[in-house]
Amino acid sequence: MKTAHDLVTAAKALIREVSLDDAEHAIREADVLLDVREADEFAAGHLPGALHISRGMLEFKLAGTPELSSRDLKVVLYCKTGGRAALAAKALLDMGYIHVQSLAGGFDAWAAAGHPLARPSLPAFD
Template identity: 50%
Template sequence: MAKTAMDLVQAAKAAIQEVSVSQAQQMLREDSIALDVREPVEFEAGHIADARHIPRGLLEFMVGNHPDFQDKTRSIVVYCKSGGRAALATATLQQLGYSNVVNVIGGYDAWQAGS
């Protein structure tokens, strides 16, 4: 039986760590990197201060060459609009060897509501 996009998101969420907005804010105060995986138009409309931007569709191809992501042990806080793309991106980063990656529950929508 074929899987749906939501099936893939749920499988990713089962394999990753998720944090609340307040936990993410604390992590960013402690030198974690914010990674926005939304599309360019979404990023340009607003984003977390100092966030790095790599769209989800290009993540596997760009992250290894990005200077801020050379240390695979550095803490990364991943977000998208509501959490689905970021869950997939977080799982992908783990598969690529990044060991300290979390997804923000509720994504940028929750961030805006909570900040």
């Protein structure tokens, strides 16, 4: 029986991971930056300009959103450390997307390197 680690390792062998050093360029060149973490993780902080679609809903949201349906979109994905993003990238390749990259090390590596983060502001209830 395969473990989650086995599935991530297999996915990483088939996808393109972009290094942290090359991430800013890849993100600038991308048509869409996707955060595939859960909603609470996204709300706690995310990469500026990221669109949130949790890993569990990814295929459904892409299929149901005309602006994201073009298979030649340049897509960069990330999650917390890279596992979910690798699985998501593999799913996008399986769906026929051509230009898919996953951020190696994910959000944690981005934040640890001191790159900018976005945090939604909450309304004041004074």
